[in-house]
Amino acid sequence: MAHINVPEGVPGIRSLVMFRPETGKPLYELAQVLLRRKSTLSEAERELIAAYVSKRNDTMFCMMSHAAASKAFYGDDATIVDDVLKDMHQANISNKMKALLHIAGKVQILGSAVKQEDIDAARTEGATDKEIHDTVLIAAAFSMFNRYVDGLASFTPTDEKEYEAMGIRMAEKGYITPPTPKGGR
Amino acid sequence: MPHINVDENLPGIRSLMAFSPETATPMGKLANLMLRTNEGLSMAEREMIAAHVSYLNDCFYCQQSHGAIAACYLNGDTDLVEQVKKDYEQAEISDKMKALLSIAGSVQKGGKHVTEEQIKKAKEEGATDRDIHDTVLIAALFCMFNRYVDGLAANTPTDLSTYPLRAKQIAEHGYGNYIFSIPQPA
Numbered sequence: 405m406a407h408i409n410v411p412e413g414v415p416g417i418r419s420l421v422m423f424r425p426e427t428g429k430p431l432y433e434l435a436q437v438l439l440r441r442k443s444t445l446s447e448a449e450r451e452l453i454a455a456y457v458s459k460r461n462d463t464m465f466c467m468m469s470h471a472a473a474s475k476a477f478y479g480d481d482a483t484i485v486d487d488v489l490k491d492m493h494q495a496n497i498s499n500k501m502k503a504l505l506h507i508a509g510k511v512q513i514l515g516s517a518v519k520q521e522d523i524d525a526a527r528t529e530g531a532t533d534k535e536i537h538d539t540v541l542i543a544a545a546f547s548m549f550n551r552y553v554d555g556l557a558s559f560t561p562t563d564e565k566e567y568e569a570m571g572i573r574m575a576e577k578g579y580i581t582p583p584t585p586k587g588g589r
Numbered sequence: 590m591p592h593i594n595v596d597e598n599l600p601g602i603r604s605l606m607a608f609s610p611e612t613a614t615p616m617g618k619l620a621n622l623m624l625r626t627n628e629g630l631s632m633a634e635r636e637m638i639a640a641h642v643s644y645l646n647d648c649f650y651c652q653q654s655h656g657a658i659a660a661c662y663l664n665g666d667t668d669l670v671e672q673v674k675k676d677y678e679q680a681e682i683s684d685k686m687k688a689l690l691s692i693a694g695s696v697q698k699g700g701k702h703v704t705e706e707q708i709k710k711a712k713e714e715g716a717t718d719r720d721i722h723d724t725v726l727i728a729a730l731f732c733m734f735n736r737y738v739d740g741l742a743a744n745t746p747t748d749l750s751t752y753p754l755r756a757k758q759i760a761e762h763g764y765g766n767y768i769f770s771i772p773q774p775a
Contacts, residue, residue, distance in 0.1 A: 407708045407725075408718035424722055430618035437611050461699060507740075514646060515739025523592045533593040537609060540592075540740040548733035554700020555692075555725040 407557045415561050415570075416465035416553050418582050428581050431549075436579040438542055445535055447575070448477035449501060452488055453508050453542045459489050460512045463550035465560045470546075472571020500529035504539045511543035592742045599769055600746050600755070601650035602738050607769040616734075620764035623727050624658075629720045633662035634686055637673045638693050638727045644674040645697045648735035650745040655731075657756035685714040689724040696728035 410419040421428030439450045451474035458466035471489060475482035487495035492505050503526035510517040518540070526536055561567070591597075595604040606613035624635045636659035643651035656674060660667045672680040677690045688711035695702035703725070711721055738745075746752070754774040 407703065407705075408721055420722070424719075424726075427619065427622050427726060430615040430622070434612065434615040434619070437615065441611060463700065511736050511740040515736040515741075516647065518592070518740045518742070520592070533608075537593055537605070537741065541605075541609070541612060541737055544733045544736035544740060547736055548729040551696050551700040551729035551732055552726055555696040555703045555729060556700075556722065557703070 405557065406559060407555075410556070410558065413559065414582075415559050415566075416469065417549060417558065419558050420552060420556060422582055425581065431552075432579040432581045434545060435549075438538065438545060440578050443534070443538060444532065445504075445538060446477065448474050450538070450542060451477060451574075452485060452501075453505065453539060454546050455485065456488060456492065456505055457508055457512050457543045457546040458550050460509060461547065461550040461554075463554050465553055465558070466546060466550050468564070468567040469570045469574065472567040473574040474571075475568075476571045476575035498529070500526065500531050500535075503529045504531060504535065507536065507539050508543035511540050512547060515540075515544070590742065591744060592740075595741075595743070596769075597744060599744070599773065600751070601654065601743050602734060603769040603773075604743050605737060605741055606766065610766055610769075613766055613769070617765045617768075619730060623723060623730060625763050629717060630689075630723060631662070633659050634682075634689075635723070635727060636662065637670060637682075637686075638690065638724060639731050640670060640674050641677065641690055642693055642697050642728045642731040643735050645694060646732065646735040646739075648731075648739050650738050650743065651731065651735050653749065653752045654755065654759075657752040658759050660753075661756050661760035683714070685711065685716050685720075688714045689716060689720065692721065692724050693728035696725055697732060700725075700729075 406419065408423065410423045414422060421431065439454065440447060443450065451470050455467050455471040455474055458470060471485050474485045478484055484495060484497060488497060492502060507518055507522050507526060510522055523536060591604065593608065595608045599607055624639065625632060636655050639655040640652050640659055643655055652674060656670045659670045663669060669680060673682060677687055692703055692707050692711060695707060708721060758774045
């Protein structure tokens with residue numbers, strides 16, 4: 405059960421955003437800009453960074469939902485997602501993505517864990533300032549979202565099918581705040 | 590030196606926000622909503638939670654900045670702020686604040702570290718659902734801000750006398766994209 409009185413049966417961050425719609429709005433805006441704005445990193449790749457960090461933080465809700473969104477974007481190549489979550493070094497992704505995921509993994513530990521050589525390695529593989537910025541901020545943002553979701557013990561569905569539908573919705577519609585419950589809060 | 594090419598005249602997160610104003614906008618809104626209200630928790634208490642979490646994350650820029658902002662709201666009581674940052678159990682703050690800081694400390698480690706007992710204790714000391722929500726979200730937000738600042742090695746002023754100037758600006762005008770788009774307070 406969640407630590408605070410949130411709408412029952414509503415999963416993960418959606419329940420928290422319904423508890424406090426005021427903060428929910430900029431939280432979803434941040435996700436939308438970071439994961440959907442025009443970028444040289446594809447939406448599939450950015451969702452994958454989010455899922456990768458959430459897995460390292462052991463936050464099942466965020467890991468499953470963002471993995472599902474990444475799969476929806478990868479389409480025929482969806483197996484990449486599980487491969488990366490299992491062992492990114494063995495996965496069929498570019499060396500640039502591997503270098504960026506490595507940076508994301510460092511950010512998940514702590515900002516100061518990112519070393520100059522990690523940045524240099526990403527640049528050698530062709531990563532731009534913008535891509536490095538977005539990778540660090542996605543990893544930092546999910547270090548926040550994961551703690552928000554787990555810190556309040558929000559409801560985590562266990563049925564994989566539910567996440568598949570969630571991922572398709574996230575890919576098609578992006579991050580739109582859920583409706584405020586009747587009566588408001 | 591920062592890991593990416595940002596404006597070297599801007600300190601800390603301000604340089605990163607200027608690099609990416611589109612992401613700065615929702616971050617500024619979150620900071621205002623969570624830190625600039627006295628509803629339930631005072632602005633001083635909210636900034637102390639931010640400073641404590643930033644201290645635990647060893648983020649020099651954020652702990653100095655938010656410590657200085659908290660001190661602005663506490664008539665310059667930097668001793669109290671330093672005590673809360675480093676060892677809040679000994680600080681002269683309410684038992685409710687101690688219980689909430691303990692929750693914030695658990696969030697800093699990872700969301701699952703927050704226990705039923707900690708929540709129960711906070712509620713016994715008078716914390717509402719809203720206070721607990723805000724504490725967890727402030728702690729989570731600073732786990733983001735701290736990683737953003739240090740993960741990109743943003744410029745961190747070592748001259749401590751510059752922090753109160755920026756703190757006064759925030760205490761008077763709040764957060765927002767103006768903090769990087771107008772000349773820095775000097």
